[in-house]
Amino acid sequence: MTARPASPPVPFGQFVTRAQARGHLVVQPRMGMSRPERMREGLRATRGAAATTVGTITVDSYTRTGDAVAARRAVAQGVALNGYPITTYDPAVTRQVLRDVADDGFPVQVRHGSARPEKIVTALLAAGLDATEGGPVSYCLPYSRVPLNVAVAGWERSCALLAEAQQTGARPHLETFGGCMMGQLCPPGLLIALSVLEALFFRQHGLRSVSLSYAQQANARQDEESVTALSRLAAALLPDIEWHIVVYAHMGMYPLTPEGARLLLREAARLAVRTGAARLIVKTTAEAHRIPTVAENVRALETAAGAAAAEASAPRAAGAPDTGIHAEASALIDAVLGLDRDIGRALVTAFARGYLDVPFCLHPDNAGRARSGLDAEGRLYWSAAGAMPLPGRPGRGRNPILGSDGLMAALSYVQRTFDRRARAETAAR
């Protein structure tokens, strides 16, 4: 072990809020390479982009699922993985990746997708990092078969590891993934409720700096109303800790054309600026086809930064009308918080009772009675709410339950819409 400090000089959360105060949207890629020198090159390129950036180390799927043997074997045999196997490499190797890259102007976040992230958190702290993301619900139900109560316990321990690091001067930052559940087709009231509940869980377990996520869905006005509602709830429920909002560029099926992909990314950047979000996770023009190159990531960061700057200097548009998303999220949050003072236990009970029920989620601890869909304008709706205590929605007819063709049409709505828009713009030129 070296005598280097346990955390980068400018903490992740503080970096983002300072950039926001200066009027800059922070943009961030998804990026993970299995070879350390490639990972280092990726981080350097992210840092060098003409934008206000933070870096990302995304871990590979074997590390995410705790299969250390498979990760080690792949590294030993030189098989390329879909991310950086942070628990396989010695912390000294990861420190070498970060040396002169993750210093005071450039915080790095570790992204992992793990329901039981203790080993990943231990590894990132050992390498001098202290920013990561996820949550006991959002990295359990959609992506794993770990029982929810086991994931809650794992996340409690992980939060404790991060909170402990605060005693040695680190300012750990933890981002909720709850606002991105399933990537698409989860109605925003539930996304917001999960994002806020995970942030409250992090605070209960000692974190003092968090961010709350929301993934761009399929209708710009509905998204604007949603992020505004998320901000209001965060301000009301997290008055005593540092927080910011992070928007994710659409996480479902991405446009196939490069121009369609750029239009969608620019719309995500405008969403972030209009709603006062501080950070944006970008997607590249390669998204629909393969894992992007570093150069494609840099171009996406610069495209997003350009769109954000243009939006920031444009006249402010009127805010989106209230269609009841804030009320829906509040009702869900209140119902869960009313179950138990311990938020982890409250979440487990809420899923067992179906107070929270994620549509299309196959996890055994999800009730699986809720269903959702998209209307002709891309607005998400509930077609079945199961036992969720949603406020009444008078005047609405019964929404249809999707079959396989309907599901595919809903899943590809954004892709088709933006590819069509791109073709129309090209034709008009």
Place this chain on the structure above:
Amino acid sequence: MELGKAERVGLDVVVSTMASDAHTWNLVFLQLLLEELGHRVTNLGACVPDAELIAECRRLAPELIVLSSVNGHGAIDAQRVIPGLRACPELLRTQVVIGGKLGITGADDGSVARTLRAAGFDQVFEESASADELRSFVRTLSRAVPV
């Protein structure tokens, strides 16, 4: 088949991904598609460990196993699990197929499909394959299976 009993229609199908893959939209879609064709689906969900995949398939002894993976590790994971499935006496007559985004490079020259067929898969549906290709494959299969 006993006289007087309704004819059993449809296949018993297991839909699953493999241990490293957390994606499930592909599995939800496949379940709906197969159910609409009249088959009975057990959907094992995300990140199914090898041992659990094999144990569930032995227990259910389905006529068809549909594996799907889109995280880029599919080709590696599939070559690891197929010998175990093929070794099960309960699954001697089971068709095992796989589809999705099976490598991390995007475009494929067909070498992944050849490798996986040689490893024991009855059919490989690569990324460019359409839902209709699976539908017609399953239709052929359900005609061939005695009821």
